[in-house]
Amino acid sequence: MNPPSTHLAQPIVPAPGTPARGDDAPGPRIGLSDPDLGxxxxxxxxxxxxxxxxxxxxxxxxxxxxxxxxxxxxxxxxxxxxxxxxxxxxxxxxxxxxxxxxxxxxxxxxxxxxxxxxxxxxxxxxxxxxxxxxxxxxxxxxxxxxxxxxxxxxxxxxxxxxxxxxxxxxxxxxxxxxxxxxxxxxxxxxxxxxxxxxxxxxxxxxxxxxxxxxxxxxxxxxxxxxxxxxxxxxxxxxxxxxxxxxxxxxxxxxxxxxxxxxxxxxxxxxxQLVRLPNMIDRRRALRGRYEALFAAVAGTRILGAGDPGANCWLTSLVVEPERTGWDAAQLGRHLAGQRIDTRPMWKPMHRQPVFVGCEAVLSGAADRLFANAVSLPSGSVLTDGDVDRVTTAVARFLDGR
CATH class of the missing domain: 3.40.640.10 (Type I PLP-dependent aspartate aminotransferase-like (Major domain))
Structure with a gap:
């Protein structure tokens, strides 16, 4: 069972058409990377x-x-x-x-x-x-x-x-x-x-x-x-x-x-250090599920995919909306309607109001990732049922488009 959230979650706005109750009603919140304690x-x-x-x-x-x-x-x-x-x-x-x-x-x-x-x-x-x-x-x-x-x-x-x-x-x-x-x-x-x-x-x-x-x-x-x-x-x-x-x-x-x-x-x-190897294995397995889910979806990729040394702390999906017909923010809103947390990639520092005027050497890559990537639930605390719920919600989103 997921522990209660220890952070201030973003308000959840159901996607248009999301059922409010019944068999398809959203279940308990699924966090992005909740602590794994026992x-x-x-x-x-x-x-x-x-x-x-x-x-x-x-x-x-x-x-x-x-x-x-x-x-x-x-x-x-x-x-x-x-x-x-x-x-x-x-x-x-x-x-x-x-x-x-x-x-x-x-x-x-x-x-x-x-x-x-x-x-x-x-x-x-x-x-x-x-x-x-x-x-x-x-x-x-x-x-x-x-x-x-x-x-x-x-x-x-x-x-x-x-x-x-x-x-x-x-x-x-x-x-x-x-x-x-x-x-x-x-x-x-x-x-x-x-x-x-x-x-x-x-x-x-x-x-x-x-x-x-x-x-x-x-x-x-x-x-x-x-x-x-x-x-x-x-x-x-x-x-x-x-x-x-x-x-x-x-x-x-x-x-x-x-x-x-x-x-x-x-x-x-x-x-936590004693349990670290198992927690990394779990996060890597979750990334594997996401890679399999999006493998056949043209215009999508997992950021940093193919690195066997990554600990897979977060798994972020990069979307090319001109190829998919949908964008990362739409997927995030759909999952929010199912009480599933996601997060955009970091807003680049050169775009932050507090750093306006700072020198920056830019190629546009960070701006594109901020606009087109979404991080998916990646915590080792997620149960198989949690992961099934996330992948089902993603599959329904894809089927609808």
Missing amino acids: PLEESYLLRAFRSGWPGPAGPETEALEAEIAARVGVRHAVAVSSGTAALHLALLALGAGPGRVVVVPTLTFAATANAVVYTGARPVFVDCDPATGNIDPALLADLLGRLARDGAAPAAVLAVDINGTCADYARLLPVCAAAGVPLVEDAAQALGATSGGAAAGSFGRCAILSFSWNKIITTSAGGMVLSDDAALAARCRHLSTQAREPVPHYEHRDIGYNYRLSNLLAALGRA
């Missing part, structure tokens, strides 16, 4: 609660850091209160600040760009590869060359692993190395994914994870900085603890932040 999580939380160490930080936090570092294959991990906090700390540790720029994919959640602004640096947006939604390496190379000629080398390049598909690090890392610019992997959506045999979270100078309520694993709220760079990790940890100096009294030489992850929430994350 008895194991309860037992870990209860153990941490009884330990008398509710937080902040603590033995469960330290254990979660060690376990994720080992799973990803990096030397250091710093658990913090959110993925956004992790981005903020990573950028500060790399020298982002006033007078500097940071390169950011335009197709991402606002947190990626917001963290740049927190440091006082200026975001410069880059468009995406239309096949995956990840940052376009060719556009990035051109931009870094131009910035170098202008004497404006970025403090960092951020690469986001959209929907749990790793960005093209085989191309991105050499581009950044040639320009002398550190790469930060925003793997908020990608824990458990791989690329070229390496784990998401292991690429670049450092990486970040998110453990928000709807991510592949959750600590309710939380995040992590990952790196092989001991000094960078130590700097992030220092700043995350209000930058308190190691003396008996309270002394501060830097402005710090209260970004520590609580011991109780870390315990929840440790239980």
Whole structure:
């Protein structure tokens, strides 16, 4: 049975002609990516609660850091209160600040760009590869060359692993190395994914994870900085603890932040990490169902399809309305009428009112994905009955057109 939603759902507007009651009445809400929690999580939380160490930080936090570092294959991990906090700390540790720029994919959640602004640096947006939604390496190379000629080398390049598909690090890392610019992997959506045999979270100078309520694993709220760079990790940890100096009294030489992850929430994350392989298997199976459903529908494709290393955090359908005769928004409205959650792709950062006037290198790919893609229910908590209900609703939509 699905847990109750922990977010504010969009109002559900029935599609024209949707029955209000009877045998075809919509069933319980089906979420996009609801948390997958059970008895194991309860037992870990209860153990941490009884330990008398509710937080902040603590033995469960330290254990979660060690376990994720080992799973990803990096030397250091710093658990913090959110993925956004992790981005903020990573950028500060790399020298982002006033007078500097940071390169950011335009197709991402606002947190990626917001963290740049927190440091006082200026975001410069880059468009995406239309096949995956990840940052376009060719556009990035051109931009870094131009910035170098202008004497404006970025403090960092951020690469986001959209929907749990790793960005093209085989191309991105050499581009950044040639320009002398550190790469930060925003793997908020990608824990458990791989690329070229390496784990998401292991690429670049450092990486970040998110453990928000709807991510592949959750600590309710939380995040992590990952790196092989001991000094960078130590700097992030220092700043995350209000930058308190190691003396008996309270002394501060830097402005710090209260970004520590609580011991109780870390315990929840440790239980989720145990179950991670099965949760990824489930999401991959769901993507397989969608791929089969749309295989014969001309003018549709699954974003990032064909990547065996993707964790399939979300499955997004890309629609070519000139070929299908219908668009992604119509499908989303139809499913909303059946109490099935969907979501458009991220509205590009260069289209956000708060970032109007920021520099952007564009190909139009992100704008097209925003206009023509819809994310479908993808959570590992979905039952076979839930998935049958979604696919039946989609099939009825297709039959009607």
